[in-house]
Amino acid sequence: xxxxxxxxxxxxxxxxxxxxxxxxxxxxxxxxxxxxxxxxxxxxxxxxxxxxxxxxxxxxxxxxxxxxxxxxxxxxxxxxxxxxxxxxxxxxxxxxxxxxxxxxxxxxxxxxxxxxxxxxxxxxxxxxxxxxxxxxxxxxxxxxxxxxxxxxxxxxxxxxxxxxxxxxxxxxxxxxxxxxxxxxxxxxxxxxxxxxxxxxxxxxxxxxxxxxxxxxxxxxxxxxxxxxxxxxxxxxxxxxxxxxxxxxxxxxxxxx
Amino acid sequence: xxxxxxxxxxxxxxxxxxxxxxxxxxxxxxxxxxxxxxxxxxxxxxxxxxxxxxxxxxxxxxxxxxxxxxxxxxxxxxxxxxxxxxxxxxxxxxxxxxxxxxxxxxxxxxxxxxxxxxxxxxxxxxxxxxxxxxxxxxxxxxxxxxxxxxxxxxxxxxxxxxxxxxxxxxxxxxxxxxxxxxxxxxxxxxxxxxxxxxxxxxxxxxxxxxxxxxxxxxxxxxxxxxxxxxxxxxxxxxxxxxxxxxxxxxxxxxxxxxxxxxxxxxxxxxxxxxxxxxxxxxxxxxxxxxxxxxxxxxxxxxxxxxxxxxxxxxxxxxxxxxxxxxxxxxxxxxxxxxxxxxxxxxxxxxxxxxxxxxxxxxxxxxxxxxxxxxxxxxxxxxxxxxxxxxxxxxxxxxxxxxxxxxxxxxxxxxxxxxxxxxxxxxxxxxxxxxxxxxxxxxxxxxxxxxxxxxxxxxxxxxxxxxxxxxxxxxxxxxxxxxxxxxxxxxxxxxxxxxxxxxxxxxxxxxxxxxxxxxxxxxxxxxxxxxxxxxxxxxxxxxxxxxxxxxxxxxxxxxxxxxxxxxxxxxxxxxxxxxxxxxxxxxxxxxxxxxxxx
Numbered sequence: 129x130x131x132x133x134x135x136x137x138x139x140x141x142x143x144x145x146x147x148x149x150x151x152x153x154x155x156x157x158x159x160x161x162x163x164x165x166x167x168x169x170x171x172x173x174x175x176x177x178x179x180x181x182x183x184x185x186x187x188x189x190x191x192x193x194x195x196x197x198x199x200x201x202x203x204x205x206x207x208x209x210x211x212x213x214x215x216x217x218x219x220x221x222x223x224x225x226x227x228x229x230x231x232x233x234x235x236x237x238x239x240x241x242x243x244x245x246x247x248x249x250x251x252x253x254x255x256x257x258x259x260x261x262x263x264x265x266x267x268x269x270x271x272x273x274x275x276x277x278x279x280x281x282x283x284x285x286x287x288x289x290x291x292x293x294x295x296x297x298x299x300x301x302x303x304x305x306x307x308x309x310x311x312x313x314x315x316x317x318x319x320x321x322x323x324x325x326x327x328x329x330x331x332x333x334x335x336x337x338x339x340x341x342x343x344x345x346x347x348x349x350x351x352x353x354x355x356x357x358x359x360x361x362x363x364x365x366x367x368x369x370x371x372x373x374x375x376x377x378x379x380x381x382x383x384x
Numbered sequence: 385x386x387x388x389x390x391x392x393x394x395x396x397x398x399x400x401x402x403x404x405x406x407x408x409x410x411x412x413x414x415x416x417x418x419x420x421x422x423x424x425x426x427x428x429x430x431x432x433x434x435x436x437x438x439x440x441x442x443x444x445x446x447x448x449x450x451x452x453x454x455x456x457x458x459x460x461x462x463x464x465x466x467x468x469x470x471x472x473x474x475x476x477x478x479x480x481x482x483x484x485x486x487x488x489x490x491x492x493x494x495x496x497x498x499x500x501x502x503x504x505x506x507x508x509x510x511x512x513x514x515x516x517x518x519x520x521x522x523x524x525x526x527x528x529x530x531x532x533x534x535x536x537x538x539x540x541x542x543x544x545x546x547x548x549x550x551x552x553x554x555x556x557x558x559x560x561x562x563x564x565x566x567x568x569x570x571x572x573x574x575x576x577x578x579x580x581x582x583x584x585x586x587x588x589x590x591x592x593x594x595x596x597x598x599x600x601x602x603x604x605x606x607x608x609x610x611x612x613x614x615x616x617x618x619x620x621x622x623x624x625x626x627x628x629x630x631x632x633x634x635x636x637x638x639x640x641x642x643x644x645x646x647x648x649x650x651x652x653x654x655x656x657x658x659x660x661x662x663x664x665x666x667x668x669x670x671x672x673x674x675x676x677x678x679x680x681x682x683x684x685x686x687x688x689x690x691x692x693x694x695x696x697x698x699x700x701x702x703x704x705x706x707x708x709x710x711x712x713x714x715x716x717x718x719x720x721x722x723x724x725x726x727x728x729x730x731x732x733x734x735x736x737x738x739x740x741x742x743x744x745x746x747x748x749x750x751x752x753x754x755x756x757x758x759x760x761x762x763x764x765x766x767x768x769x770x771x772x773x774x775x776x777x778x779x780x781x782x783x784x785x786x787x788x789x790x791x792x793x794x795x796x797x798x799x800x801x802x803x804x805x806x807x808x809x810x811x812x813x814x815x816x817x818x819x820x821x822x823x824x825x826x827x828x829x830x831x832x833x834x835x836x837x838x839x840x841x842x843x844x845x846x847x848x849x850x851x852x853x854x855x856x857x858x859x860x861x862x863x864x865x866x867x868x869x870x871x872x873x874x875x876x877x878x879x880x881x882x883x884x885x886x887x888x889x890x891x892x893x894x895x896x897x898x899x900x901x902x903x904x905x906x907x908x909x910x911x912x913x914x915x916x917x918x919x920x921x922x923x924x925x926x927x928x929x930x931x932x933x934x935x936x937x938x939x940x941x942x943x944x945x946x947x948x949x950x951x952x953x954x955x956x957x958x959x960x961x962x963x964x965x966x967x968x969x970x971x972x973x974x975x976x977x978x979x980x981x
Contacts, residue, residue, distance in 0.1 A: 154823050165816055180823065189821035196816045223814040230813055261822065264830060268839045275843025279850040315830045 154180045158190065165197055173197045188217035188259075192224050199231055205350040205382075207231050209325040212353065212384040219256030236330075236349035241369040248319075255313050263311050270304035273297065324366070324381040326352040331381075333374035337363030345374050356383065412437040414497045414504035422512045423484045428457065428651060431480040431492065433506060438499050439463060439474050448493035453486035453513055457625065458650050483652050484513040532597070533560045536604070536622060536655035538572075541740070544661040548677040549771045550707060550740030551609050552582070555622050555655055558592065558599040562629040564648050566604065572655075573620035576662075578610040578708060582736040608741045610677075610708045611662040619658035626651050665769055669776055672716065676768035678707020678740075682715070684764050684781040693756050693790035699749040701728075701764060701781075706742040707771075709734055714747050718762035722755040722792075755792045760785045865912035872909035876902045876973050880966060887962045893951050895962060899969050900947035903940070906973050910980055920944070932979040940972040 161176030177194045180186075191214035198207035211228040218224060258266065277297020280289075313319070326348050334343040337360040348354065348368070354376075357365035363375045412435065419430035433445055450456070460479045465472055492509040534557075541552040557566070592601040604624065611617055627648040665677070680703055687698045703712045710732055719725050726749060734743035753759070763780040770777045830836050859866045879902030886895040908914065911926055920941055927937050947965065 155820050158820060162816060162818055181826070184826050185823035186826045187821040187823045189817035189819070190823070193816040196813055199813050223817075227813040264836075271839065272843055275847055278843075278847050282847070282850045282854050311830070 154183060154185055158193075161193065161197075165193065165200075170197050170201045174201075186213075186217070188214045188221065188224075190214075191217065192221070192227075195224075195227065195231070199227065204231055204234050205325060205327045208235070208351045208353065209327070209382050209384060212323065212325060216384065218259050220259065231351065232353075235351035237352045239352065239369045242371050252319075255310055258307070258310070260314065263307055263314070267304055267307045267311050270300045270307070273300035274304055322356045322383060324354055324356050324364070324383045326350055326354065326376075326380060327382050328380035331376050333366070333372075333376055334363075335374060337361065337365075337375045339377075346372075348376070353384075354381070356381070412500050412502070412504060414495070414499070414506050416492075416495050416506035416509060418492075418509055418511055421510065422514060425484055425487055425513060425515050426654070428481060428483050429454070429511065431482065431495075431509075433478045433480070433495050433497060435476045435478075435497055435499055435504065437474060438476055441476065441478075442498040442501070445478060445495050445497040447480055447495055450482060450490075450492060453488065453490045453511075454482035454484050457481040457483055457652055481650060484511075487513050487515055489513075531653075534558070534563065534626060534628070534651065534653055536624065536653055538619070538622065538655045538658045540619075540658050540660055543659070544663065545611060546663055546665050546677055546769065546771060547612065547614050548578075548610050548665075548675050548708060548711075548769075550580075550678065551611070551660060552736070552740050553607050553609060553619065553658060554603055555605040556601055557604050557624070557626075558594060558601045559626075560597070560599055564627040564629055566624045566626040568605070568622070569625050569652065570621070570623035570654075572622045572658075574607075574609065576612055576615075576617045577619070578612055578711070580608040580610070580708070580710070580734065580741050582606040582608055582741070606736065608736060609660075610711075611660065614662045614664040617660045617662055619660065621654040621657055623652060623654040626653060666774075669769070670767040670778055672765055672778070673767040673769070673776065674711075674713055676707055676712060676766070677771050678705055678768060679770055679772065680705030680707065680712075680766055680768045680779050682764055682766040682779045682781045684761075684784060686784060686786065689784065690787045691753070691789070693753055693788055693792065696750050696752050699725075699751045701747040701749070702744055703746075703766060703779075704742075704744040705768075705779075706737070706740060707768070709741065709743040709745050712745045712766075715764050715766050717749070717764060719751065720755075720759060722753065723759075724752040724754060726750045726752075753786070753788045756788045756790050758785055758787050868909040868912050872906050873973075873977060875909060876906035879905065880970060883969075884966055887959065887966070889959065892962065896947045896951040896965070899965060900944060900951065903944045903947065903969055903973065907940075907976065910976070927976075927979075930980055932976065936972075936975045936979040939968070940976050943968050943972045 157176050157179045161173045161180075164170070164172035164176060174194065174197050177190060177197065180190055191210045195207045195210035195214060198204075198210060208228065208231050211224060211231060214221070214224050215228065274297045277293045277300065280293045281297065327350065329350050330347050331349075332344050333346050333348055334340070335345050336343050348366075352368070354366040354368055357367055357373070359365070359378070360375070362378050364378045364381060365373065366376050366381070367373050415434045415436075417432050417434070419432065423429045431447065431450075433447075435441065458481050460481075462477050462479070464475045464477070466475070467473075489510065489512050492511060494508050495506045497504040497506070537556050537558065539554045539556065541554075542549075545551045557563075589600050589602045592599050594601075605622065609619070628651045630647065630649050665675075683702045683704075685700045685702075687700075691697055699717075701714070701717070703709065714728060714730075717725065728747040728749045730745065730747055732743065732745040734741050761784050763783050765781075766779045768777060768779065769775075860870065879898055883895050883898035883902065886892075886898060888895075907923060907927075911930070913926065924937055924941065928934075943965075947969070950965070
């Protein structure tokens with residue numbers, strides 16, 4: 129009688145977790161894209177990968193492969209865009225970071241990033257340390273263990289077993305809290321500004337949101353990654369990694 | 385003797401001091417004359433301006449411009465005194481020395497001399513400059529010098545050389561007159577040559593015989609020349625001004641060994657030009673040839689050969705040889721790409737020798753290896769043209785092997801920008817992911833997924849349930865009334881079930897007993913009372929005290945009463961009535977349970 133609603137709950141839980149991963153049919157497109165990539169048919173590979181995106185599905189690996197494909201086609205702008213998108217899903221992936229660095233070297237702009245306060249860098253490193261899915265599982269399992277331990281401790285107080293259960297539960301609670309904050313920061317996008325990649329071969333940067341030639345300050349080139357600020361009609365305020373600020377037509381950017 | 389001469393000097397000075405006094409008041413006159421009226425080209429002549437009756441001029445005399453045919457060399461002043469019949473006359477003479485530079489007959493205009501408040505003017509003069517070197521310089525004491533007595537000979541070490549081959553030119557002075565010193569007035573023009581000035585020779589004066597005449601001779605200048613292009617090259621004359629010592633001609637009273645003085649007179653002499661034939665280098669030069677001519681050697685060394693990566697070591701490249709060592713450019717070094725080679729520190733040292741210059745040029749490089757391993761450095765090659773054998777040659781150094789330990793180190797990024805060249809060729813992106821990834825809907829957030837909320841909330845509910853369960857068990861354990869109350873329904877149901885099993889006419893007494901027990905026990909458990917001693921009035925008062933309404937109490941008590949009465953009634957029971965009894969009892973207890981809670 130008391131157990132029945134709990135069992136229902138658990139069933140819903142598993143179903144909920146599983147449905148997020150079950151998407152039949154996309155595997156075929158992914159394999160097709162990979163095959164075309166290996167055959168050197170990069171246009172075809174892009175088309176195959178794009179069908180998965182059209183179906184409303186994404187994955188870090190998918191974005192990574194798309195980035196590679198555009199790189200091979202010599203389109204540095206889209207390559208960096210997809211690498212950046214992949215980075216949102218798998219921030220610490222070694223292959224991804226290597227390819228992104230290589231793509232950046234091929235861009236025309238040599239932008240020296242402003243030095244960052246070491247604490248912010250350390251926090252960013254920590255937040256990006258564990259891949260998202262692993263992090264979610266880790267937090268979930270630790271949370272369940274802590275709750276289970278708490279239940280045992282409530283129901284069987286004072287027994288020798290309860291002592292160990294309590295210690296385990298405390299440890300699990302610590303892990304859940306620590307990584308839970310990490311997960312929350314990443315999911316809520318705290319401290320992660322909206323970025324964009326320059327798609328145009330050369331985009332004029334104006335000192336104000338206007339196409340007046342006299343207001344032109346400098347130019348950014350394809351593949352430059354910028355932070356997006358205010359918007360004004362068709363114009364976006366951008367902040368370069370070296371702190372330079374200007375306005376660019378929105379059509380020349382693609383938000384990550 | 386010495387004492388006597390000093391006495392004579394003192395006496396003379398005293399006499400001049402006494403005798404000068406009456407000089408003032410005499411008329412002043414100026415006169416100009418030449419040391420010779422005919423002079424050879426390039427010979428010197430002296431324009432003398434003699435002012436009588438004065439010791440000092442108000443200003444320098446104005447000499448007419450003679451630049452059309454003569455070059456001004458210098459001037460000097462002298463005074464002389466003469467005593468005639470007890471009268472003393474003072475004469476001031478200014479001598480202007482010139483060198484004749486143009487042939488022909490020339491007039492020398494009047495010289496104006498400002499003296500004693502008036503301007504004196506001399507008469508104009510005429511001079512003839514001839515192409516022939518004049519004989520004895522007019523025989524005058526103030527004339528030029530005989531070219532056979534004082535001349536400079538320029539001697540090249542070779543008259544035919546290759547381009548960039550060294551040739552030494554030696555300038556030697558020959559003299560039969562006394563020369564106190566000299567200074568160079570004109571450097572020879574050296575267009576078309578790279579000049580290496582050789583240090584002044586220290587040989588001193590030597591006696592040499594030339595054309596059967598003995599001269600005192602000395603080397604005054606030596607240069608090493610490296611012709612920069614082929615053809616016939618002319619080296620201009622070297623001109624010096626020599627200080628020739630001449631015996632002063634004394635007059636009158638002081639014409640005496642005691643007063644015999646000498647003075648220096650500047651004389652300008654020039655060397656002849658030097659012609660050198662320069663031939664171009666033969667064809668067939670080695671690829672690395674940079675134009676060096678001479679004999680060269682090249683040697684390389686490191687300050688050590690065992691080291692770790694990222695250690696700085698010094699690589700020394702030394703080029704030695706004869707020839708234009710200063711023009712040696714650093715040869716190609718065969719360092720591998722993972723060596724960082726910094727620009728060299730260059731030192732050179734050049735010394736003359738009989739046939740030109742020799743020396744060494746040292747290039748010291750700081751080298752930092754970035755990768756470990758044994759590295760065999762290829763020999764350094766230096767191509768040159770050997771002027772002795774008239775053939776090209778290549779000097780090579782011995783190969784060196786470096787043993788580098790440690791880990792490979794990424795070279796720091798180049799200064800001032802990236803090295804973009806060849807990145808795409810050397811590096812490639814890493815391969816795509818083949819393993820099937822897990823796809824998820826675009827834009828999903830963890831907070832929108834069901835699983836997240838289930839995982840978040842289910843344990844909270846479970847913990848809440850556990851807490852409730854634990855509290856329940858605690859009450860069961862410690863509170864009899866609570867326990868009996870919680871048990872009441874269950875026991876009552878068991879008894880009713882038992883009663884139902886007895887629902888047959890022959891067992892109707894047991895049936896009703898069981899129903900009565902169920903009813904009574906339920907109340908006892910609920911109210912935590914001893915059921916045996918319960919009287920109906922007590923039951924009523926207890927229930928009223930618990931706030932149970934009479935509508936509930938009355939059917940219950942009626943039901944209880946019925947069951948008692950039926951138990952002892954003789955009437956044969958009716959199964960339908962028994963079933964109704966059960967229903968009534970159940971309903972009564974349900975109502976009571978609700979009324980009590």
